[in-house]
Amino acid sequence: MNARRCAEHSRVAHPRAPGLKRTMRHRSLKLTALVLGLGLLLPLAAAAEAAWTAAPEVQRRLKTGEIVIEPTTAVDPQSPRGGVRAAVLIRARPEAIWRVMTDCAQATLFVPGLKRCRRLGGAADGRWDDIEQEMRYAWYLPSVVTVFRADYERPHRIDFHRIRGDLKQEEGTWLLSATADGAATVVAYEMYIDPGFWVPLFLVNRSLRKDLPAALAGLRQRVEAPAGKP
Numbered sequence: 001m002n003a004r005r006c007a008e009h010s011r012v013a014h015p016r017a018p019g020l021k022r023t024m025r026h027r028s029l030k031l032t033a034l035v036l037g038l039g040l041l042l043p044l045a046a047a048a049e050a051a052w053t054a055a056p057e058v059q060r061r062l063k064t065g066e067i068v069i070e071p072t073t074a075v076d077p078q079s080p081r082g083g084v085r086a087a088v089l090i091r092a093r094p095e096a097i098w099r100v101m102t103d104c105a106q107a108t109l110f111v112p113g114l115k116r117c118r119r120l121g122g123a124a125d126g127r128w129d130d131i132e133q134e135m136r137y138a139w140y141l142p143s144v145v146t147v148f149r150a151d152y153e154r155p156h157r158i159d160f161h162r163i164r165g166d167l168k169q170e171e172g173t174w175l176l177s178a179t180a181d182g183a184a185t186v187v188a189y190e191m192y193i194d195p196g197f198w199v200p201l202f203l204v205n206r207s208l209r210k211d212l213p214a215a216l217a218g219l220r221q222r223v224e225a226p227a228g229k230p
Contacts, residue, residue: 069212090224092185112214173190
Protein backbone atom coordinates (compact mmCIF):
# COMPACT_ATOMS: atom_id res chain seq x y z
CA MET A 1 0.00 0.00 0.00
CA ASN A 2 2.77 2.42 0.89
CA ALA A 3 4.62 1.58 -2.30
CA ARG A 4 1.49 2.33 -4.42
CA ARG A 5 0.95 5.66 -2.66
CA CYS A 6 4.58 6.59 -3.23
CA ALA A 7 4.22 5.74 -6.91
CA GLU A 8 1.01 7.79 -7.19
CA HIS A 9 2.68 10.68 -5.34
CA SER A 10 5.63 10.48 -7.73
CA ARG A 11 3.27 10.75 -10.73
CA VAL A 12 1.50 13.77 -9.20
CA ALA A 13 4.65 15.53 -8.03
CA HIS A 14 6.43 15.15 -11.40
CA PRO A 15 3.76 15.36 -14.12
CA ARG A 16 6.30 16.67 -16.69
CA ALA A 17 8.95 14.00 -16.21
CA PRO A 18 8.09 12.04 -19.41
CA GLY A 19 8.08 15.25 -21.44
CA LEU A 20 11.36 16.34 -19.93
CA LYS A 21 12.92 13.01 -20.80
CA ARG A 22 11.70 13.31 -24.40
CA THR A 23 13.14 16.85 -24.60
CA MET A 24 16.49 15.79 -23.20
CA ARG A 25 16.58 12.75 -25.50
CA HIS A 26 15.77 14.97 -28.49
CA ARG A 27 18.50 17.44 -27.55
CA SER A 28 20.97 14.61 -27.08
CA LEU A 29 20.16 13.25 -30.54
CA LYS A 30 20.56 16.73 -32.05
CA LEU A 31 23.91 17.19 -30.31
CA THR A 32 25.09 13.79 -31.48
CA ALA A 33 24.06 14.61 -35.04
CA LEU A 34 25.89 17.93 -34.84
CA VAL A 35 29.09 16.33 -33.57
CA LEU A 36 28.94 13.64 -36.27
CA GLY A 37 28.20 16.27 -38.88
CA LEU A 38 31.22 18.32 -37.87
CA GLY A 39 33.36 15.21 -37.92
CA LEU A 40 32.30 14.56 -41.51
CA LEU A 41 32.64 18.18 -42.59
CA LEU A 42 36.17 18.73 -41.27
CA PRO A 43 37.92 16.34 -43.68
CA LEU A 44 35.68 17.57 -46.51
CA ALA A 45 36.66 21.17 -45.76
CA ALA A 46 40.35 20.27 -45.72
CA ALA A 47 39.98 18.48 -49.07
CA ALA A 48 38.13 21.45 -50.57
CA GLU A 49 40.99 23.79 -49.62
CA ALA A 50 43.39 21.90 -51.87
CA ALA A 51 40.95 20.72 -54.55
CA TRP A 52 40.72 24.03 -56.39
CA THR A 53 44.43 24.01 -57.29
CA ALA A 54 44.03 20.52 -58.79
CA ALA A 55 41.63 21.80 -61.46
CA PRO A 56 43.21 21.32 -64.94
CA GLU A 57 42.87 25.00 -65.86
CA VAL A 58 44.51 26.13 -62.61
CA GLN A 59 47.31 23.59 -63.11
CA ARG A 60 47.89 24.87 -66.65
CA ARG A 61 48.17 28.46 -65.45
CA LEU A 62 50.51 27.53 -62.61
CA LYS A 63 52.85 25.64 -64.95
CA THR A 64 53.21 28.75 -67.12
CA GLY A 65 54.46 30.63 -64.07
CA GLU A 66 51.25 32.57 -63.43
CA ILE A 67 50.22 33.39 -59.89
CA VAL A 68 46.57 32.42 -59.73
CA ILE A 69 44.31 34.60 -57.56
CA GLU A 70 40.58 34.19 -56.98
CA PRO A 71 38.26 36.06 -54.59
CA THR A 72 36.27 33.68 -52.40
CA THR A 73 33.74 36.33 -51.35
CA ALA A 74 32.53 39.54 -52.95
CA VAL A 75 34.01 42.81 -51.67
CA ASP A 76 31.42 45.12 -50.15
CA PRO A 77 32.36 48.77 -50.95
CA GLN A 78 30.62 49.94 -47.76
CA SER A 79 32.49 47.50 -45.54
CA PRO A 80 35.57 46.04 -47.25
CA ARG A 81 35.94 42.55 -45.87
CA GLY A 82 36.11 39.19 -47.51
CA GLY A 83 38.27 36.32 -48.61
CA VAL A 84 40.79 35.51 -51.28
CA ARG A 85 42.77 32.48 -52.34
CA ALA A 86 45.94 32.29 -54.39
CA ALA A 87 48.50 29.77 -55.58
CA VAL A 88 52.00 29.68 -57.04
CA LEU A 89 54.21 26.89 -58.34
CA ILE A 90 57.71 26.95 -56.83
CA ARG A 91 60.47 24.70 -58.12
CA ALA A 92 61.64 23.44 -54.74
CA ARG A 93 60.66 20.88 -52.13
CA PRO A 94 58.17 21.84 -49.37
CA GLU A 95 60.88 21.88 -46.67
CA ALA A 96 62.95 24.51 -48.50
CA ILE A 97 59.90 26.73 -48.95
CA TRP A 98 58.87 26.20 -45.33
CA ARG A 99 62.18 27.54 -44.04
CA VAL A 100 61.70 30.82 -45.91
CA MET A 101 57.99 31.20 -45.11
CA THR A 102 58.50 30.82 -41.37
CA ASP A 103 61.55 33.10 -41.14
CA CYS A 104 60.46 36.59 -40.00
CA ALA A 105 63.78 38.12 -41.03
CA GLN A 106 63.26 37.04 -44.62
CA ALA A 107 59.54 37.88 -44.76
CA THR A 108 60.22 41.62 -44.57
CA LEU A 109 62.37 41.34 -47.71
CA PHE A 110 59.61 40.15 -50.05
CA VAL A 111 56.20 40.97 -48.52
CA PRO A 112 55.03 44.43 -49.68
CA GLY A 113 54.26 46.77 -46.79
CA LEU A 114 55.61 44.48 -44.07
CA LYS A 115 57.70 46.74 -41.83
CA ARG A 116 58.27 44.47 -38.87
CA CYS A 117 57.91 40.79 -38.05
CA ARG A 118 58.91 39.11 -34.82
CA ARG A 119 58.21 35.88 -32.97
CA LEU A 120 56.73 36.53 -29.54
CA GLY A 121 56.76 32.94 -28.33
CA GLY A 122 55.69 29.45 -29.18
CA ALA A 123 55.38 25.81 -28.26
CA ALA A 124 58.46 23.99 -27.03
CA ASP A 125 57.87 21.30 -29.67
CA GLY A 126 57.52 23.87 -32.47
CA ARG A 127 53.88 23.15 -33.20
CA TRP A 128 52.81 26.80 -33.00
CA ASP A 129 54.15 30.33 -32.78
CA ASP A 130 52.70 33.72 -31.86
CA ILE A 131 53.84 36.28 -34.44
CA GLU A 132 53.59 40.07 -34.39
CA GLN A 133 53.54 41.92 -37.70
CA GLU A 134 53.39 45.60 -38.57
CA MET A 135 51.99 46.47 -42.00
CA ARG A 136 51.99 49.83 -43.78
CA TYR A 137 49.55 49.73 -46.70
CA ALA A 138 50.11 53.33 -47.83
CA TRP A 139 52.26 56.27 -46.76
CA TYR A 140 49.22 58.32 -45.77
CA LEU A 141 47.69 55.58 -43.58
CA PRO A 142 48.80 54.54 -40.09
CA SER A 143 50.55 51.23 -39.60
CA VAL A 144 48.46 48.19 -38.69
CA VAL A 145 49.83 45.90 -35.98
CA THR A 146 48.47 42.37 -35.61
CA VAL A 147 49.43 39.42 -33.43
CA PHE A 148 48.39 36.04 -34.78
CA ARG A 149 48.76 32.40 -33.81
CA ALA A 150 50.32 30.14 -36.44
CA ASP A 151 49.69 26.40 -36.05
CA TYR A 152 52.16 24.22 -37.93
CA GLU A 153 52.01 20.84 -39.64
CA ARG A 154 55.56 20.91 -40.94
CA PRO A 155 56.26 21.14 -43.83
CA HIS A 156 52.83 21.06 -45.43
CA ARG A 157 50.36 23.30 -43.62
CA ILE A 158 50.10 26.52 -41.61
CA ASP A 159 46.80 27.68 -40.10
CA PHE A 160 46.75 31.20 -38.68
CA HIS A 161 44.25 33.42 -36.88
CA ARG A 162 44.31 36.80 -35.19
CA ILE A 163 44.55 36.83 -31.40
CA ARG A 164 44.87 40.60 -30.91
CA GLY A 165 45.71 43.80 -32.72
CA ASP A 166 44.24 46.52 -34.91
CA LEU A 167 42.27 44.24 -37.25
CA LYS A 168 38.91 42.82 -36.21
CA GLN A 169 39.42 39.41 -37.81
CA GLU A 170 42.09 37.68 -39.87
CA GLU A 171 42.46 33.97 -40.49
CA GLY A 172 43.72 31.69 -43.18
CA THR A 173 45.75 28.71 -44.33
CA TRP A 174 48.92 27.93 -46.27
CA LEU A 175 49.14 24.54 -47.99
CA LEU A 176 52.33 23.15 -49.54
CA SER A 177 51.74 20.20 -51.89
CA ALA A 178 54.62 18.54 -53.73
CA THR A 179 54.05 17.75 -57.41
CA ALA A 180 53.91 14.12 -58.53
CA ASP A 181 57.54 14.13 -59.66
CA GLY A 182 58.72 15.85 -56.46
CA ALA A 183 60.51 18.57 -58.44
CA ALA A 184 58.20 21.41 -57.41
CA THR A 185 55.59 22.46 -54.88
CA VAL A 186 52.21 24.15 -55.25
CA VAL A 187 51.89 26.76 -52.52
CA ALA A 188 48.22 27.60 -51.93
CA TYR A 189 47.07 30.44 -49.72
CA GLU A 190 43.59 31.30 -48.48
CA MET A 191 42.64 34.16 -46.18
CA TYR A 192 39.59 35.95 -44.78
CA ILE A 193 39.99 39.44 -43.36
CA ASP A 194 37.67 41.96 -41.71
CA PRO A 195 39.52 45.16 -40.79
CA GLY A 196 36.69 46.34 -38.53
CA PHE A 197 37.03 49.84 -39.97
CA TRP A 198 36.47 51.49 -43.31
CA VAL A 199 39.21 51.05 -45.91
CA PRO A 200 39.24 52.75 -49.34
CA LEU A 201 38.04 50.26 -51.94
CA PHE A 202 40.96 51.02 -54.26
CA LEU A 203 43.34 49.83 -51.54
CA VAL A 204 41.47 46.53 -51.30
CA ASN A 205 41.61 46.09 -55.07
CA ARG A 206 45.29 47.02 -55.18
CA SER A 207 46.07 44.48 -52.50
CA LEU A 208 44.33 41.73 -54.50
CA ARG A 209 45.78 42.70 -57.89
CA LYS A 210 49.28 43.82 -56.92
CA ASP A 211 50.45 43.21 -53.36
CA LEU A 212 49.41 39.56 -53.01
CA PRO A 213 50.93 38.49 -56.35
CA ALA A 214 54.07 40.44 -55.43
CA ALA A 215 54.36 38.61 -52.11
CA LEU A 216 54.00 35.18 -53.74
CA ALA A 217 56.38 36.11 -56.55
CA GLY A 218 58.84 37.32 -53.93
CA LEU A 219 58.56 34.05 -52.04
CA ARG A 220 59.21 32.10 -55.24
CA GLN A 221 62.21 34.22 -56.13
CA ARG A 222 63.60 33.97 -52.62
CA VAL A 223 63.33 30.16 -52.58
CA GLU A 224 64.54 29.56 -56.13
CA ALA A 225 67.46 32.02 -55.97
CA PRO A 226 70.85 30.29 -56.16
CA ALA A 227 72.65 29.90 -52.83
CA GLY A 228 74.43 33.05 -51.74
CA LYS A 229 72.19 35.40 -53.74
CA PRO A 230 69.44 37.57 -52.08
